[in-house]
Amino acid sequence: MLNLIIAEAALELVPSEISRHASxxxxxxxxxxxxxxxxxxxxxxxxxxxxxxxxxxxxxxxxVHLTLxxxxxxxxxxTGRVKVFxxxxxxxxxxxxxxxxxxxxxxxxxDLMQQTLVERPDSGLITLFEATxxxxxxxxxxxxxIGLSVQGKPISLEDLAARLEGAENPAVLVxxxxxxxxxxxxxxxxxxxxxxxxxxxxxxxVAARLVYExxxxxxxxxx
Amino acid sequence: MLNLIIAEAALELVPSEISRHASxxxxxxxxxxxxxxxxxxxxxxxxxxxxxxxxxxxxxxxxVHLTLxxxxxxxxxxTGRVKVFxxxxxxxxxxxxxxxxxxxxxxxxxDLMQQTLVERPDSGLITLFEATxxxxxxxxxxxxxIGLSVQGKPISLEDLAARLEGAENPAVLVxxxxxxxxxxxxxxxxxxxxxxxxxxxxxxxVAARLVYExxxxxxxxxx
Numbered sequence: 186m187l188n189l190i191i192a193e194a195a196l197e198l199v200p201s202e203i204s205r206h207a208s209x210x211x212x213x214x215x216x217x218x219x220x221x222x223x224x225x226x227x228x229x230x231x232x233x234x235x236x237x238x239x240x241x242x243x244x245x246x247x248x249v250h251l252t253l254x255x256x257x258x259x260x261x262x263x264t265g266r267v268k269v270f271x272x273x274x275x276x277x278x279x280x281x282x283x284x285x286x287x288x289x290x291x292x293x294x295x296d297l298m299q300q301t302l303v304e305r306p307d308s309g310l311i312t313l314f315e316a317t318x319x320x321x322x323x324x325x326x327x328x329x330x331i332g333l334s335v336q337g338k339p340i341s342l343e344d345l346a347a348r349l350e351g352a353e354n355p356a357v358l359v360x361x362x363x364x365x366x367x368x369x370x371x372x373x374x375x376x377x378x379x380x381x382x383x384x385x386x387x388x389x390x391v392a393a394r395l396v397y398e399x400x401x402x403x404x405x406x407x408x
Numbered sequence: 409m410l411n412l413i414i415a416e417a418a419l420e421l422v423p424s425e426i427s428r429h430a431s432x433x434x435x436x437x438x439x440x441x442x443x444x445x446x447x448x449x450x451x452x453x454x455x456x457x458x459x460x461x462x463x464x465x466x467x468x469x470x471x472v473h474l475t476l477x478x479x480x481x482x483x484x485x486x487t488g489r490v491k492v493f494x495x496x497x498x499x500x501x502x503x504x505x506x507x508x509x510x511x512x513x514x515x516x517x518x519d520l521m522q523q524t525l526v527e528r529p530d531s532g533l534i535t536l537f538e539a540t541x542x543x544x545x546x547x548x549x550x551x552x553x554i555g556l557s558v559q560g561k562p563i564s565l566e567d568l569a570a571r572l573e574g575a576e577n578p579a580v581l582v583x584x585x586x587x588x589x590x591x592x593x594x595x596x597x598x599x600x601x602x603x604x605x606x607x608x609x610x611x612x613x614v615a616a617r618l619v620y621e622x623x624x625x626x627x628x629x630x631x
Contacts (some may be wrong), residue, residue, distance in 0.1 A: 245511050289471065386482075390478075390482055391618070393613070
């Protein structure tokens with residue numbers, strides 16, 4: 186079973202420090218919700234976000250959604266051979282029960298994430314808890330834990346997939362943010378930082394290719 | 409250059425026959441738009457859509473968006489080696505100029521598609537014209553034109569990619585709809601109908617894998 190972690194994901198509720206900004210207030214009132222109950226979204230709250238620390242890495246729930254779907258729409262996931270976690274930039278983890286299909290509609294995904302982050306219900310399909318990346322890796326007991334980053338050592342995706350296929354309980358981290366790199370806290374918790382391309386690629390492309398190569402490696406090892 | 413056609417795509421404006429249905433009127437008035445200027449969307453207009461012919465194949469702009477991004481976010485596209493067309497279920501074609509990056513935010517994509525389908529501007533980035541699949545293939549002058557479908561003959565994606573890499577001006581059609589199959593009109597215009605998996609896969613997964621294998625085949629043939 187592969188553990189796939191969308192790490193430091195740009196998914197969070199609007200932080201209180203910008204809840205009174207016009208772009209946030211307008212969005213909240215149009216949707217008839219309190220600002221504390223809406224997702225931070227750069228395409229709407231750009232002006233307000235300029236005040237936030239590390240703003241360039243935050244407020245992209247659309248990218249997190251794309252990345253999640255690029256994993257959960259695959260045969261590997263649908264046959265229960267990948268477990269997906271979203272670890273957010275503020276250290277909240279959403280663990281998806283194997284085989285759970287998240288909404289394909291962005292609206293429905295957004296509403297589900299808002300509800301999950303605000304009410305923290307335990308639906309059995311998504312389990313929410315607080316954890317940093319080091320704690321999450323410890324909880325999973327993953328071995329090895331490999332992060333994908335252009336800052337890593339070059340490896341072909343085929344070779345990486347073969348290694349993952351040979352491991353008992355591996356974890357792969359894909360950055361769930363639009364720009365930038367993993368924090369030192371994340372990097373230090375990894376067994377390895379690997380790069381699969383010389384240029385940065387969107388998280389959803391990386392995740393799709395990884396899952397596909399793992400499927401192919403599994404096909405080879407089981408045939 | 410690979411021509412990738414998202415064919416019979418579930419992308420269209422609300423048809424006039426259901427423009428007076430409550431689910432459409434409510435959506436239009438909430439967004440302060442005329443019903444004729446909004447995209448048909450099953451997640452919002454489900455009740456109204458039950459009256460439509462072939463309703464199960466229609467009203468999924470979210471899937472079209474996902475499929476488009478799974479192509480346009482890749483190195484192959486970004487280096488100008490894929491040309492993308494969206495052919496809609498009502499025979500409108502959107503041709504994307506090489507390298508054009510569509511919006512990643514679903515909201516912005518929706519608004520862009522609405523504007524493009526209503527006003528039909530020629531921005532230079534997206535060219536719009538009316539054409540059936542047979543006419544589109546003739547216009548492209550593609551050889552061969554291969555459709556991907558579970559109804560096709562089995563081929564590995566690696567072998568398909570090698571064939572495409574060896575062709576001058578090939579076209580691949582991926583169905584841009586949630587369920588069902590290509591129409592007979594489409595199928596008859598193809599040189600070949602091929603299947604890459606025994607089970608149906610989402611269009612965005614198929615497109616992502618196809619582009620990835622073509623990239624790998626290109627790397628092999630050019631190294």
